Amino acid sequence: MSKSRDVVFKKLGLRTQPFFPEIGPDEQPLEEESLLKALDPRKDSRVINYYHDVYDWTGSSAVRGLSRPTGLTSFPRAVDPERPLFVIVSGTKSSGRDSLINLILYKIELLHCAVPRLLTVSDIPRSAEPAVKHVAEYFIASWPPAVQKTLGEIFDRFTKQKSTATDVHYSALFYAFRQNLKDELTMPNVLSIVGTDSYDIWKSVYLSCKKLFDYVVVQTKSPRAANTCKTSMTDTIVAHIQAQPLSAKKALDYVKTRMTFEHLGAPAVNVLAPLTSEAIDLLYEPGRSAQGGQEQPKTIGWLRETLRRAVDKHVERLVRIVDEEGPAGLDALSPEHLLVSRDTLWDARQEINRGIA
Amino acid sequence: MFTIHLTMIAGAVIAATSITTPAPASLPPPVVVLAGTPSSVEKNCKTAICRNFDVYSDGRLTPVMISTLGLGDARIHVGSCAANAALSAATLLRFTANARGTRLCVCIPRSAFPVTGTATGKIIASSAPTSAEAAVVLNGSPPAADHFVAALLWGVGFAIPALFSTYLGQRVYIWQKRKDDERANTVSRREQFRNEPEAVQTFFNVFLPQLAGTSDEDFAGEIRNQYASIEGFLTNDDSVAMNEALDAKDRALIVAILRRNFPDRKAALESVESKG
Numbered sequence: 001m002s003k004s005r006d007v008v009f010k011k012l013g014l015r016t017q018p019f020f021p022e023i024g025p026d027e028q029p030l031e032e033e034s035l036l037k038a039l040d041p042r043k044d045s046r047v048i049n050y051y052h053d054v055y056d057w058t059g060s061s062a063v064r065g066l067s068r069p070t071g072l073t074s075f076p077r078a079v080d081p082e083r084p085l086f087v088i089v090s091g092t093k094s095s096g097r098d099s100l101i102n103l104i105l106y107k108i109e110l111l112h113c114a115v116p117r118l119l120t121v122s123d124i125p126r127s128a129e130p131a132v133k134h135v136a137e138y139f140i141a142s143w144p145p146a147v148q149k150t151l152g153e154i155f156d157r158f159t160k161q162k163s164t165a166t167d168v169h170y171s172a173l174f175y176a177f178r179q180n181l182k183d184e185l186t187m188p189n190v191l192s193i194v195g196t197d198s199y200d201i202w203k204s205v206y207l208s209c210k211k212l213f214d215y216v217v218v219q220t221k222s223p224r225a226a227n228t229c230k231t232s233m234t235d236t237i238v239a240h241i242q243a244q245p246l247s248a249k250k251a252l253d254y255v256k257t258r259m260t261f262e263h264l265g266a267p268a269v270n271v272l273a274p275l276t277s278e279a280i281d282l283l284y285e286p287g288r289s290a291q292g293g294q295e296q297p298k299t300i301g302w303l304r305e306t307l308r309r310a311v312d313k314h315v316e317r318l319v320r321i322v323d324e325e326g327p328a329g330l331d332a333l334s335p336e337h338l339l340v341s342r343d344t345l346w347d348a349r350q351e352i353n354r355g356i357a
Numbered sequence: 358m359f360t361i362h363l364t365m366i367a368g369a370v371i372a373a374t375s376i377t378t379p380a381p382a383s384l385p386p387p388v389v390v391l392a393g394t395p396s397s398v399e400k401n402c403k404t405a406i407c408r409n410f411d412v413y414s415d416g417r418l419t420p421v422m423i424s425t426l427g428l429g430d431a432r433i434h435v436g437s438c439a440a441n442a443a444l445s446a447a448t449l450l451r452f453t454a455n456a457r458g459t460r461l462c463v464c465i466p467r468s469a470f471p472v473t474g475t476a477t478g479k480i481i482a483s484s485a486p487t488s489a490e491a492a493v494v495l496n497g498s499p500p501a502a503d504h505f506v507a508a509l510l511w512g513v514g515f516a517i518p519a520l521f522s523t524y525l526g527q528r529v530y531i532w533q534k535r536k537d538d539e540r541a542n543t544v545s546r547r548e549q550f551r552n553e554p555e556a557v558q559t560f561f562n563v564f565l566p567q568l569a570g571t572s573d574e575d576f577a578g579e580i581r582n583q584y585a586s587i588e589g590f591l592t593n594d595d596s597v598a599m600n601e602a603l604d605a606k607d608r609a610l611i612v613a614i615l616r617r618n619f620p621d622r623k624a625a626l627e628s629v630e631s632k633g
Contacts, residue, residue, distance in 0.1 A: 234522030
């Protein structure tokens with residue numbers, strides 16, 4: 001952080017940029033990669049402090065609640081090779097969905113004291129039998145060539161005859177994979193399914209591959225498909241967690257939490273400063289395309305990025321004053337001029353909506 | 358021969374001390390007390406898990422040897438755990454105990470813990486002819502609180518859905534049976550599916566009702582994602598027509614095609630016929 005920027009943040013009563021912290025709670029620089037897109041505590045465990053509970057946990061009895069020291073208050077350790085934990089995280093892009101998946105992977109790492117082996121499978125065919133084969137092929141491809149050859153032979157042997165079952169396909173193939181890789185698979189084995197919203201495909205893949213993986217994590221934009229999967233898989237524990245967009249009231253809570261966390265010294269009279277509740281309301285003013293004048297909830301990713309830009313613009317303006325007039329220039333400003341203006345916030349919102357990087 | 362069982366409570370920790378002495382001579386034998394020893398230790402990701410404890414004598418300077426039993430290659434050193442490098446310490450430690458107490462640190466290697474469940478080891482303070490012991494339970498399931506809650510939630514997570522599904526299954530069965538009975542004399546293309554496959558039941562009973570009130574775009578998008586699970590039950594012509602209807606996001610046409618192919622699903626389709 002430049003000296004002028006440092007002076008500005010001190011004047012605003014903040015340790016760092018609240019919506020893209022440059023330093024962690026221990027005052028040490030944060031790993032930028034751990035904040036850039038989704039939060040990722042695997043890259044820097046201190047980002048656990050920045051999770052905000054935007055999640056509906058009612059569809060999940062096994063996995064529950066954010067927790068600062070341990071990531072999640074409840075998360076069962078996979079111990080039954082016949083029943084891997086099945087977690088579905090639903091939500092739109094930037095809703096906090098991907099951050100939660102990263103947190104789950106981090107929690108698995110903590111529970112097993114080992115970095116999990118993660119296989120992420122996308123572009124899954126729409127029919128169950130080819131979908132299961134697709135997962136097997138991805139799994140084979142994730143190993144070095146020598147192992148691939150052995151696994152390829154196993155694959156050929158077990159798929160020679162096409163599966164005609166309804167839900168479960170080639171389950172013996174995945175059992176054979178596990179047996180063959182007993183020495184290599186000492187860490188938790190995680191399958192991550194992305195890019196398909198079909199509950200039938202998830203179900204088939206889970207039931208077919210369950211002898212190979214310890215955890216199956218699905219990322220989806222369809223909470224309805226997730227609910228259907230959970231309801232239809234009656235003999236399996238399916239945890240469905242839904243990342244939800246925030247109403248204006250919840251956005252205000254989010255901003256308060258962030259500002260309080262990054263505040264320097266004693267609690268501020270105005271905990272939102274340099275933002276205001278009017279500024280948050282402005283973000284929720286219906287745009288031209290809004291229907292019926294109803295408040296449109298916003299994803300936490302959108303809020304964070306918009307507010308980051310607004311605070312950055314505001315700080316840049318104040319930095320210019322410090323550069324030109326010295327720190328005394330800030331002291332000469334009236335308290336209102338230390339607040340993020342309506343125009344600054346509006347510009348940030350427009351920039352995001354126009355896709356300006 | 359006599360035995361004294363002494364239980365000391367230091368903070369939250371109990372050290373059970375057993376002292377065995379021969380017949381008394383001119384001076385009674387020295388008494389050594391272990392205090393603050395951990396009653397149980399949780400396994401975690403560290404190579405060794407270290408805990409402080411204290412050793413006291415009854416007022417005399419007493420040579421003591423500290424050793425462990427059932428704690429693997431545990432190391433002991435004088436001083437608190439934070440102040441010393443744990444694994445460079447000894448497996449046996451000799452020092453002189455006094456009445457003020459001496460702070461020691463025991464570091465139990467991760468390998469000493471059972472993979473699951475618990476095992477019990479001991480810290481032993483020997484001062485001939487007496488000795489004191491403290492039991493230490495090694496808990497191999499990390500972390501205990503999480504594990505307990507998790508186990509409980511696994512139970513809840515299994516029992517409630519199972520009961521619910523049994524109830525739902527019964528309701529579906531009764532409803533389905535009544536419908537089947539009504540159609541008993543009707544010859545239809547779908548006669549072979551009188552006991553409808555699970556995919557169709559899930560689609561109409563669980564998935565479709567959630568689409569009530571959605572926009573036309575969401576409706577078509579959601580149906581498209583699940584279409585593969587029911588496509589096989591449509592006629593070839595309707596399969597082509599459905600793809601076109603999905604592309605056009607034509608809600609009325611999508612519903613009409615489904616109604617044509619699943620005539621007994623009238624109620625479920627009516628609920629999603631119009632957007633909210």
